[in-house]
Amino acid sequence: MNLLRSHRALVHGIVVTALALTSLATPRTALAQWTTTYEQFYLQASHNWSFRNQYASADRLFNAFDYGHAILYETLWTKPNAPVARLEEKEFDYLTKTVLVKPPRVPLEEAAIEPKYAQLAPEAKVMFDWAHLLHRQLYDVLADERLSDAQRDREAQRLIAYYKSRPDLAFSSKPKTMALMQEQSYSLAFRKRYPKFNGLIWGYHWLQVGLYEPLIVGKTTAAKQAGVRATVARFWQMVDGAPTALPYQMPMTAAVAPAFATRFPEAAIIFDNLHSMHDVVSDILSNEAVPRNAKRAEIMRAARLYRDDTSYVMPVAAWLAMSKHMGIENMGGSSVGFLPVLPTPSVTYGAVMTHDWETGAMKGFSYGSAAAGAASGGEHAGHDMASMAMPAAMPAAMPAAMPAAMPSTTAAANDSADVAALVHRFHDALERGDSVAAISLLTKDAEILESGSVETVADYRAHHLPADIALAKAIKSTRAPLRVLVQGDLATSTSTSVTKGTFRDRAIDSAGAELIVARRTPQGWRISAIHWSARRRN
Structure with a gap:
């Protein structure tokens, strides 16, 4: 060796x-x-x-x-x-x-x-x-x-x-x-x-x-x-x-x-x-x-x-x-040129900021929030607070003794993250060629709208699913960030994508749109409907 x-x-x-x-x-x-x-x-x-x-x-x-x-x-x-x-x-x-x-x-x-x-x-x-x-x-x-x-x-x-x-x-x-x-x-x-x-x-x-x-x-x-x-x-x-x-x-x-x-x-x-x-x-x-x-x-x-x-x-x-x-x-502040006193955090502990995938701009919080009275000078000067779209009401920063478990700020925020994770897991299963995992994320009565038809889960498993897997494995689509809206026990996820490459000796260059309806079940969020549409880009 x-x-x-x-x-x-x-x-x-x-x-x-x-x-x-x-x-x-x-x-x-x-x-x-x-x-x-x-x-x-x-x-x-x-x-x-x-x-x-x-x-x-x-x-x-x-x-x-x-x-x-x-x-x-x-x-x-x-x-x-x-x-x-x-x-x-x-x-x-x-x-x-x-x-x-x-x-x-x-x-x-x-x-x-x-x-x-x-x-x-x-x-x-x-x-x-x-x-x-x-x-x-x-x-x-x-x-x-x-x-x-x-x-x-x-x-x-x-x-x-x-x-x-x-x-x-x-x-x-x-x-x-x-x-x-x-x-x-x-x-x-x-x-x-x-x-x-x-x-x-x-x-x-x-x-x-x-x-x-x-x-x-x-x-x-x-x-x-x-x-x-x-x-x-x-x-x-x-x-x-x-x-x-x-x-x-x-x-x-x-x-x-x-x-x-x-x-x-x-x-x-x-x-x-x-x-x-x-x-x-x-x-x-x-x-x-x-x-x-x-x-x-x-x-x-x-x-x-x-x-x-x-x-x-x-x-x-x-x-x-x-x-x-x-x-x-x-994050603890700069590693050089810092002041004797540690910087004051501008968010509550462990806050989850959501960001635009294409620009990196912060869109808000899905867990935690901004902290009240955050300093804006010293080590904070490089932080663009105005662009962070802070909520109007800002609860206080983390207390001196952190609790063992911190509850989510809102259930809807966690639901949005769970629905987004569900959609990502579904696409990941298609790309892996794992049909069992993909089907497990659908409700038994789910409907799939694709290529001008409406399919049940059984129809989809027998017809379009193998083709969807083959395409997903052959060509990696570039997906825009998801937009998730939660309303009680139902949620929608919408997104667009670009698929470009060669599939079965055929050139593919298309723009796609996806609408997924998710429903809360005892097993967690599951997909109850999917609608895909696509058009050629040239």
């Missing part, structure tokens, strides 16, 4: 049975499943270990972060019925008062800390490991004082190319919309149930991207050393002031480390997608509405969507605008 892959290269042949997946599950489930993954080590380079050698204290914190993520997933998976205090108090205190204070001196073998989770989703674990490796090698490039700026740029691009050489593991370098993280059927479960631990994870992510900034803006070795110390001290200021001092929103790299994001935009996007999927896995594991025997499938679905370059993708300009509209003051 190539030396670049031989060091720590592992092949895991893992038989995943229902019994192995869940110690609490019923004895009988699906057939055993083989999963093969392998890890890949550092790209050989003279700059390797530079950050560890020159910034040992900061580097060791990353080892503690790895432990924190691992113990979180293992606890959520193996102790689903544990009291909230298990994570919010016991594990949080151990992490902040012991592990972070005296972090491990070397990177950990996370499979030893999260053995059951590693059996559940080895592919996702190795995806995280591979992205964390890119993190560490980029720190090395920026920390190596022997390199010129031009050499650093070349090395960074070489590392990014090396990272992308593993399409089975690499997060997409196309920015994903927040809908993939915050508007799925399982979304928000973790932040609502474990707000303090979630804030700590966001604090980790703030430091992971924030440490790039002093290494870039510092003009001398002394300035870089001072900048790194200051950024680490700011992180400790957040931890010491927990829970209210921790980030209220997932830190976005373009906001926390703008110089790094400008210089290495692909890496910045990869890290935002990585951190977003960390939240997704936490939500899937902690959401009781996702059955234990379905959690692996949901994690694998999310992993696939975060790797591809087509699903939930928004333009880079929109990603930058979205990062700005989310508010640097809500």
Whole structure:
């Protein structure tokens, strides 16, 4: 094997049975499943270990972060019925008062800390490991004082190319919309149930991207050393002031480390997608509405969507605008040049802002809201408050002690997110060729209007469904954002799309419109009617 892959290269042949997946599950489930993954080590380079050698204290914190993520997933998976205090108090205190204070001196073998989770989703674990490796090698490039700026740029691009050489593991370098993280059927479960631990994870992510900034803006070795110390001290200021001092929103790299994001935009996007999927896995594991025997499938679905370059993708300009509209003051603030006092958040904790997929502009809140009396100067000056379309009534910011579970601001807002997630799951099932999953999202009396006819579910399964799947698998449609309207137990979703490509030796270039009617059922929202229409664009 190539030396670049031989060091720590592992092949895991893992038989995943229902019994192995869940110690609490019923004895009988699906057939055993083989999963093969392998890890890949550092790209050989003279700059390797530079950050560890020159910034040992900061580097060791990353080892503690790895432990924190691992113990979180293992606890959520193996102790689903544990009291909230298990994570919010016991594990949080151990992490902040012991592990972070005296972090491990070397990177950990996370499979030893999260053995059951590693059996559940080895592919996702190795995806995280591979992205964390890119993190560490980029720190090395920026920390190596022997390199010129031009050499650093070349090395960074070489590392990014090396990272992308593993399409089975690499997060997409196309920015994903927040809908993939915050508007799925399982979304928000973790932040609502474990707000303090979630804030700590966001604090980790703030430091992971924030440490790039002093290494870039510092003009001398002394300035870089001072900048790194200051950024680490700011992180400790957040931890010491927990829970209210921790980030209220997932830190976005373009906001926390703008110089790094400008210089290495692909890496910045990869890290935002990585951190977003960390939240997704936490939500899937902690959401009781996702059955234990379905959690692996949901994690694998999310992993696939975060790797591809087509699903939930928004333009880079929109990603930058979205990062700005989310508010640097809500993410913990800037990682350099900050004021002694932490910024005052302008939203309630964990608020979910909805954004236009094409422009990134904020459209409102589907959970939480703006905070009253938010400051507008200092670190907040770059935040365009006027463009955020704040509601007229703004409740107070998060109290000093966050409740264990935070109720949604309105049921309708959650319903809108659930209906949007339902529509996305239906299209995703078509693209995967999973007819069973697609049909399961329809009510028994659903009607499908297509090609001038009205079909029952049985008619659709026998006639148009196979053709719809074939087309969806052959050509990726570009879809505009959904517009969801909820009225009691009924909801409508409307959207447009463009489909362009070749299907069965025929050129396709059409504009489509979709109307989906959803109905609330005991099993959740289900599709009760679909109307599709299309026209040629030329």
